[in-house]
Amino acid sequence: DIVMTQSPLSLPVTPGEPASISCRSNQSLQHRSGDNYLDWYLQKPGQSPQLLIYLASNRASGVPDRFSGSGSGTDFTLRISRVEAEDVGVYYCMQALQAPLTFGGGTKVEIK
């Protein structure tokens, strides 16, 4: 199984400031197509997870452009250019390259 490791576990943020979350896999997530099969999801308090980023760097429909994803191979980053209060919740990365699909342990983002 591919193991996904996120850091930090908790991230206190100041509104208007940038934030970033790291996600590492123990094997490359690069598909033969060249795409990296890595997704980012946000689970806001009391809600279902929602897709933010797919294929490492593609924003899902309706996702604000302050969210961006980058990385390749085994090392990925989710960045929020200017955090807003509505961005609080738990962020998960997930590898979509092969079954079993696996998630990171989550990063809880909260306002300072």
Place this chain on the structure above:
Amino acid sequence: QITLKESGPTLVRPTQTLTLTCTFSGFSLTTTGVGVGWIRQPPGKALEWIALIYWDDDKRFSPSLKSRLTITKDTSKNQVVLTMTNVDPVDTATYYCAQWLGHEFDPWGQGILVTVSS
């Protein structure tokens, strides 16, 4: 608009069989590349993928749960049914279904909290 909704029992006794239904609208499970997956989340814990069924009836399961799981689809009813046998209190979780688009889950259902307890 694509929606998915999970239904089933909210309380199950240990050793019983759990049957969950995902009823969806706005897409078809006959469309090439599309699938429906199940993901669960124990209270206060992280997400765990458990099963996926594809448009062509191919199926994938979490290795740790494979022996206990069955997944089927009814394209005429727009439903996917997940069955888990011999449940245990550790199976207590919120169970989500979600549309699979080849490399991501989008959107997700609202989830159903299933408690396994005697």
